[in-house]
Amino acid sequence: MRRMTARPANTHQARLLKLLRDGGPNSRAQLGDQVDLSRSKLAVEVDRLLETGLVVADGLAASRGGRRSHNIRLNPGLRFLGVDIGATSVDVAVTNAELEILGHLNQPMDVREGPVAVFEQVLSMAAKLKATGLAEGFDGAGIGVPGPVRFPEGVPVAPPIMPGWDGFPVREALSQELGCPVMVDNDVNLMAMGEQHAGVARSVGDFLCVKIGTGIGCGIVVGGDVHRGVTGSAGDIGHIQAVPDGRPCACGNRGCLEAHFSGAALARDAVEAAQQGLSAELAGRLETNGTLTAVDVAAAAAAGDATALDLIREGGNHTGQVIAGLVSFFNPGLVVIGGGVTGLGHTLLAAIRTQVYRQSLPLATGNLPIVLGELGPTAGVIGAARLISDHLFSPA
Amino acid sequence: MRRMTARPANTHQARLLKLLRDGGPNSRAQLGDQVDLSRSKLAVEVDRLLETGLVVADGLAASRGGRRSHNIRLNPGLRFLGVDIGATSVDVAVTNAELEILGHLNQPMDVREGPVAVFEQVLSMAAKLKATGLAEGFDGAGIGVPGPVRFPEGVPVAPPIMPGWDGFPVREALSQELGCPVMVDNDVNLMAMGEQHAGVARSVGDFLCVKIGTGIGCGIVVGGDVHRGVTGSAGDIGHIQAVPDGRPCACGNRGCLEAHFSGAALARDAVEAAQQGLSAELAGRLETNGTLTAVDVAAAAAAGDATALDLIREGGNHTGQVIAGLVSFFNPGLVVIGGGVTGLGHTLLAAIRTQVYRQSLPLATGNLPIVLGELGPTAGVIGAARLISDHLFSPA
């Protein structure tokens, strides 16, 4: 199948495409209710979209009391590739034009091996997904990387945990390899877009999305759009000072949030606690696996281990303290907590909530939900698909 | 003179009005270079603006090598009122349509006396300005208040330092009294808009504007627009924790930035230092005036008083620490420091810079100017005028 290269010719078409993406197949009449165009104009634009092949007819709609309308939908053959590169693993997923996940692979990996090795793996995963018959090719791909990105060019800049990636032309290289348009963004921003599109943040214009994985980052959504900052490093809250004169951090300072709480810090603390004999539960797991991760801590906490619970609570306190500051500053309508440590669940959430509700002013917290992300590991890839679809569904 | 009630009829006219406001009188031809409209269309829109009276002819422009163009300018009779209500004083200014200050009054006042008393004073100041012949009436007014505002309605909400103002219909009441459209915003946001319009932040899209007066607040500009948050309390950074288990704050927590540094805290610290005999300079001033303010500390520091310098430096450190976090989070292109304590000048600035450059990541600070505001006490009133002109120069 030849890939779609068409793009909407004007804002009306772009609008219609996004409605069909977010609302699924729809009747022409219902679309008319949403776009405030005359029926004639709407018919013209829909016909043009049908001509381009981006949209196809889809039978008859249910009657609304009179003549039945004809349904249309986005071309069901369209395929987007969503790639979420984490510090220690990659997620690759194929979606249709409505951003529903058709296939999803997750593999461990180390970003520090550099872009060439990583993309080799990503491409082979994409090929594997293709081989299952889910896709014959891709109409666009969104890529998330765990570090700052110069967004217009799609190039990582000075990424602390990704030596070897600085300045690598991710967008251009992958666009070549995949033969389709590519957009690149920070993984945290994509998670925020994912939760906005299909998760808890639907219909919220201003919110924060805190991702606690190997590191800690924060997606910032202002008026429905991701705020990336002037150098693409907005949301980099891992190195905000949480503890004055606290632990030394890889960045050279002391007391950074990330040094006190993150997937990596939690694992380190757990190992230490186990070795000091503070927790039989953790010590047992350490002996079995030879190492500990956040997952082990979560399991120990679920089993009622006091030390594990303390570690989580303390981390939540630190995180909550930083978030409290951000809430005062930004006054969001929602705070989403996600990332690898979501398994820590409500113990973590409770600690964070306590801090935020205690420290921020009532006006800012009065009606402020603080919730766990709804999409788990799929948030990133959905956000990635959303990123590229937003791009492709905009006038060229 | 009857007041102008006309509004631009479309976005082209709005665009032209803003160009004339920001660029001053201009030739039709030069306007044409900036708006990307055909000459015919431009002529039509300019004619319509002339008909409304918002814009008037202004002689001939200099030749650019051929026939001379006709100049046009905003009606020189237009008058905006800018009001900046602080915690302890009010600024009232009259501007023309180009937002140049024609007259400016400043009077001490206490917001805690409540809206009725304050507005009586504001109206009498406005009347005084009128009496000098600067204005026969106002075409619009912008009001800044030192607390959160529900922006669309122009109503203060839960303002901590303004008991009695909660829910007072500022916009409606003043609109009645003045007989012109009124917009209300947080004073810090207005300062940010002022610096954006006529100060250091010209041509910067994303920046923070930290105002250190009786309290501490921060204006947030994202993509050229002020971010107010979902409840209008964005930028309320005075109650971010700067010192764990630090001083008790009026808000009920401990260690808030505002408790450790602000005009009020600085004055308190200075009195204490004077009474403890740490500084002869400050003690002398205390004896003379019976009280101390930030101005005294600034003067003492300028005279080389070590205690005063220490107070400023320590405050700058705390402020810088909080700002460092915000810079990591928001990744702005500029940080402006302003407000009543600007007199503390470069000692304060140096302390803040040191903290920010040390604590934030190089990518965020690499090209980040941290500067003092350029407009001093006029920033607020210019911002207020800008607020209402933005409103009036938008399609109705």
Place this chain on the structure above:
DNA sequence: CGCCTTTGTCCTGTGAGTGGAAGAAGTCGA
């Protein structure tokens, strides 16, 4: 089976906007 509602198509009118032509008002060099 007739009447009402909804949907899709066709057609015309209107207003926004472009671009060219022509004239008006300059500059500049000989």
Place this chain on the structure above:
DNA sequence: TCGACTTCTTCCACTCACAGGACAAAGGCG
């Protein structure tokens, strides 16, 4: 001082987007 060249303004014809009405097609409902 005059003519050649520029720049600015106005006028006009043409295109295009879009609205809205008329009408036909297709369905629901009593």
